[in-house]
Amino acid sequence: MRERSAWREILLWLLGVLVGASLVNLGRWMGRQEVQLQQSQNQPVEFQPVSTPKIERVPEIPTAPPSAVDFWVPIVEKVGKAVVSIESEEPLPGGQNAGSGIIFDGKRGLIVTNYHVTENSRNLTVILKDGRRFKAKVLGSEPHVDIAVLQIPANDLPEAKFGSSEELKEGSWVIAIGNPFGFSNSVTVGVVSAKGRSLRDEGVFLDDLIQTDAAINPGNSGGALVNSKGEVVGINVAMRPGAQGIAFAIPIEAVRDAVEQLLQHKEVRIPMLGVSYEMLPEDERERMGVPSERALIIRGITPGLPAERAGIKVGDVIIALNGKPIDNANHLRYEVRRAARSNQPVNLRLFRKGEIVEIVVKPEWVPIRQLLRQR
Numbered sequence: 562m563r564e565r566s567a568w569r570e571i572l573l574w575l576l577g578v579l580v581g582a583s584l585v586n587l588g589r590w591m592g593r594q595e596v597q598l599q600q601s602q603n604q605p606v607e608f609q610p611v612s613t614p615k616i617e618r619v620p621e622i623p624t625a626p627p628s629a630v631d632f633w634v635p636i637v638e639k640v641g642k643a644v645v646s647i648e649s650e651e652p653l654p655g656g657q658n659a660g661s662g663i664i665f666d667g668k669r670g671l672i673v674t675n676y677h678v679t680e681n682s683r684n685l686t687v688i689l690k691d692g693r694r695f696k697a698k699v700l701g702s703e704p705h706v707d708i709a710v711l712q713i714p715a716n717d718l719p720e721a722k723f724g725s726s727e728e729l730k731e732g733s734w735v736i737a738i739g740n741p742f743g744f745s746n747s748v749t750v751g752v753v754s755a756k757g758r759s760l761r762d763e764g765v766f767l768d769d770l771i772q773t774d775a776a777i778n779p780g781n782s783g784g785a786l787v788n789s790k791g792e793v794v795g796i797n798v799a800m801r802p803g804a805q806g807i808a809f810a811i812p813i814e815a816v817r818d819a820v821e822q823l824l825q826h827k828e829v830r831i832p833m834l835g836v837s838y839e840m841l842p843e844d845e846r847e848r849m850g851v852p853s854e855r856a857l858i859i860r861g862i863t864p865g866l867p868a869e870r871a872g873i874k875v876g877d878v879i880i881a882l883n884g885k886p887i888d889n890a891n892h893l894r895y896e897v898r899r900a901a902r903s904n905q906p907v908n909l910r911l912f913r914k915g916e917i918v919e920i921v922v923k924p925e926w927v928p929i930r931q932l933l934r935q936r
Contacts, residue, residue, distance in 0.1 A: 633736055636791040637748050642690050642719035643667075644785050646740040647674055647697070647711070649682040661739035661784035662687065662711065663793060665820070667718035670695075672711040673820055674783030675798055676702045679709045687713050690746055701823030705929050707767060707798055707811065708819040708829070721785060724792025726771060726812035727895055729753050737775040737797055737808075739784025751775030751806070757891045758809060760799060769894060770809040771795045777808035786810040814898055822926075830926040832901030834873075835866025840890050841878055851912050853880040855887040871922040874913070881910035897924045 643664040660678030665671055672687060679685060685697040695713035702709035729735075733753045741747050751774040759768035771786065777797045786795035795810030815831075822829045841856040857879040862869050880887065882896045900907045901924040911918040 632789070633748075633750065636787060636789070637736065637738065639719075639791055640721055640785060640787050640793070641738055641746050641748070643721035644690070644738045644740075644746060645672060646688040646743075646745050647672075647678055647783065648686045648688065649679070650684045651682050659740060659743050659780050660782045661780065661797070663783070663785050663796065664718050664720045665723065667720035668716050670713040670715045670718060671700075672697070672713065673796065673816060674709050674711060675796065676704045676707045676709045678783045679711070680704070685711065687711065688745070689718070701827050703819060703823065703829040703929065705933060706815065706819050706829050706831075708796075708816060708823070710820055710823050721793045722791065723813050723817060724788055724790060724794050726756075726794040726814060729756065729771065729788065729794060731755060734789050735771075735773055735775055735794070736787045737773070737777050737781060737784060737810075738787060739777070739781035739797055741776075741778035741780040743780060747781075749776040754807075756812075757889075757894075760809065767798070767809075767811070769812055769815065769891065770798070771812055773808055773810060774806035775808065776806075777810075818898070818902075829929045831929055831932075832897050832924040833863070833866055833927045833932070834893075834897055834907070834922060834924055835863035835868040836873060837861035837863075838879070838893065849878065849912070850915065851878050851880065853886060853912070855889070856880045856912070857887055857890070857893055866927065867922050867925050871920050873909070873911070873920060873922070876913075877918075878912040879909055880912050880917075883908050884910075900924055901926060 645662045645664060647660045647662050649659070660674060662672040662674035662678070665673055679699055679702060685699070687695045687697045689695075693715075695715055697711040697713050700710045700712050731753055735751060735753055737749045737751070739747060753771060754774050755772040756769070758770040758772045760770060771794070773786065775786070777784075777799075781797045782799070784797045785793045786797055788794045794813050796813070796816050797808065797810050799809045818831065819829045837860050838857045839860060841851065841858040845851075845858070846853075846856060859868075859873060859875055859877045859879070862873065862875055879893065882892055896907050906921045906923040909920045909922060911920060
């Protein structure tokens with residue numbers, strides 16, 4: 562028993578020695594690790610440069626184009642300088658004593674307006690946009706086309722540029738500049754509602770008018786109807802009483818012709834063939850066998866004018882003008898006016914009793930008063 566007890570004690574002692582030695586070695590190893598860690602912390606850290614990131618340029622956002630409202634501003638600023646106010650000592654038709662006009666020749670101080678703005682007026686005063694006032698002289702007027710030409714003793718004035726109403730389409734933007742109810746240089750915006758309108762009144766020869774929904778009020782008469790290019794395409798002449806958005810302007814081609822005739826001849830002459838016509842109805846076209854989708858049928862011939870002399874007859878159907886198919890009811894009027902200005906003839910292709918007939922006829926400038934006497 563004593564021997565077993567001794568051996569147990571020896572084994573326990575050896576085990577204790579081994580455990581103690583292991584703990585001592587573990588402590589030494591941990592000490593070395595701590596020393597190495599402290600040394601590594603005390604050493605300077607090597608700088609690692611960071612690469613510069615690539616900077617991408619953000620594309621510029623394009624500037625928005627002018628809005629449908631803003632693009633009129635420079636046009637109004639330019640054309641508005643050539644639109645004047647015309648005052649009369651006598652009341653004008655409708656009770657107003659003021660209207661509008663357009664400077665078309667700034668060097669000579671020439672202004673175009675409506676005849677009814679100057680009607681029965683002995684003393685007319687023109688007021689420019691900058692406030693200057695001048696006494697005006699009537700150089701010529703024609704009540705039947707409602708056009709008058711004035712002159713003021715001034716030069717180097719801003720003048721408006723005349724464009725072409727023939728290029729206008731239904732729906733085209735237009736602006737009206739004038740002096741409604743005495744409010745100078747008022748601007749309204751609208752569209753072309755229709756072309757080729759007529760206002761029939763005793764002694765008034767107004768047709769081929771431009772219809773617009775731009776507001777035109779008393780005092781706007783004689784003012785400018787302007788297209789999106791800043792060109793005058795008509796002169797405001799009338800509004801429809803009791804209606805909203807129905808107003809009319811004389812096309813600038815007719816204005817230009819009247820002004821030239823008044824300055825040269827003191828009377829208005831208009832280019833004529835001497836025919837009355839209309840678009841050929843579809844049922845008549847089919848019955849007659851006309852080989853064209855659109856055509857004009859002659860309903861009347863004025864004696865003594867070019868159409869009669871050229872042999873054009875009532876019932877003839879125009880299927881082409883100057884080699885081009887008929888576009889609309891205004892096509893003949895435009896071609897006659899264009900040919901007359903250049904002193905050229907118009908080539909008509911007619912359909913007559915199943916046959917094609919070619920006729921060349923030259924328009925004639927006829928005094929409007931002569932035409933009215935023949936009515």
